[in-house]
Amino acid sequence: MKIRGKLVRMTVAAAAVVLAGAGMAVSAEAQEIDINPPEQVYIAPVLGYDNVIGSSMGDSISKGGLTYGGMAGIDxxxxxHGRVGLEASVAGSTAALTxxxxxxxNTAExxxxxxxxxxxxxxxxxxxxxxxQLFATLGYANSKFTASARFNGTKIWQESTSLSGFRVGAGAEYFLTPHVRARxxxxYTHYGEISYQDQPLGGKAERHQVLGGLLYGF
Structure with missing residues (x-):
């Protein structure tokens, strides 16, 4: 009887320890990822595919490339369930229309x-x-483009200009940890009509991008 009673007490004690440990784990997990995490300021490197499209008088030409850069934001x-925030980014691209x-x-390019x-x-x-988290974005974009001309392989002209327009986006973020998200x-960016020195050139430009990033929140 004494041995049996001791085994019962040991079993009850072990069960209590297991239940307490499980409760602590559930509590820690609940604190780790809430249904709507608290405010975060975040930064991230971004990398993806960039497609620039130019069109004029019904004809269009497009070229894809790599876009790369960084972003910062707060939400x-x-x-x-809802979240609101602001974002800013700076990026480069290898896309070019030729x-x-x-x-x-003679050849010209x-x-x-x-x-x-x-x-x-x-x-x-x-x-x-x-x-x-599913999200949508809307904002202002300003992009620099450099135009150059070559005649028989020799550069004869080059000039840079900036195009401004609106950008809309949509995507998803997954919280890998309370501070790290995969995105x-x-x-889509619409620049409208292309102009040079305030003179319209009769063409339009737009852009499609698909990007991925790893956000780190503070």
Missing amino acids: TPVGK LAGSDGI VKIAAGVDLYIGGKLGWMVAPKT LEYR
Whole structure:
């Protein structure tokens, strides 16, 4: 009887320890990732695909490349699921449009290369799960482009200009930890009519981008 009573007490004690440990683990997990995490300031490197499109009089030409850069932002909870915030980014690109021709003797080439891209805008998010946020963005973009011309392989002209327009985006973020999120986003930028020295050139430009990033929140 004494041995049996001792075994019962040991079993009850062990069960209590296990239940207490499980309760602490659940509590820690609940504190680690809430359905709507607290306000965070975050920074992130971004990398993705960039497609620049130019069109004029019904014809268009597009060229893809790599976009790379960094971003910073802040978002804060609104209610149980909503989030609002602001973001800014700076990026470069390898995308370039090239037009070339030859008369059999001479060759000519015009190249328009994407340069520094600046963006600032707002962000609206919705926590669809404790670790998953869907979001949309809207803001202002200013992008630099450099145009150059070559004749028989020799550069004869080069000039840079900036195009401004609006940018909209949509994507998802997944909280890997309370401070680290993985992000995937699609962005569309519309620059409107292209002009040079305030003179319209009769063409339009737009941009499609798909980017991924790893956000670190403070």
